[in-house]
Amino acid sequence: MQQGNLERCLRELGCAIIPVTGTSMWPLLQQGRSRVQLAARNGSPLKAGDVVLYRRADGTLVLHRIVLVEGADTCWLCGDHQWKHLEQVHDEQIVAVAQAFFRNGRLVDEHTGWYRLYRFLWTKNLTIRRCCLALLRWSGLEKHSLG
Structure with a gap:
């Protein structure tokens, strides 16, 4: 979806579902396999x-x-595939909030048990995130998943 179409959907409908591009939100979201449901x-x-x-x-x-x-x-924001390089963002820069995700066609939202644990661990401590990402790299899962 083009940027102008996305913003039009958010403005007129209040929501949109978009495909994931890039790797900054891995391991939660994968390019070509995941979609994000956004609310304005x-x-x-x-x-x-x-x-x-x-x-x-x-x-x-x-x-x-x-x-x-x-x-x-x-x-302060950071992609899930990152453990440093926090970016300061002001309220007026925020366009939409994710309501749910589709991973391989399956719905994941704030009521999904494993996602609640993931969200807590991934947000609570960037050192934990760094260690988890290192383990995924070491195991070869990162390279396999990112293709």
Whole structure:
């Protein structure tokens, strides 16, 4: 879906489902296998663990996870496949919030047990994330999954 069409769907319908591109949200989301159900940003409070679509200064739209909420209008974000390079994002940059994911055609949302644990661990401590990613690299699963 083109950027203009996505924003039109969010504006007119309040939601959209988009395919995943890139590897920054692996292992949760994989290019070609995953889709994200987005809801237009409605001003409700965001929290650590939420996955949001935001606009960078150059206009690029990026899907990343909130690691830390700072004050009323600032969040620090990081892709799930990253353990450093947090990006500071202000509330007005956030376009949409992920409501659910489709992995290999299966629905995953905040009520999915394994996802609640994943979200907690992945958000709570970047050192845990770094160790998990190192294990996945060492086991060969990262290379196999990212193709």
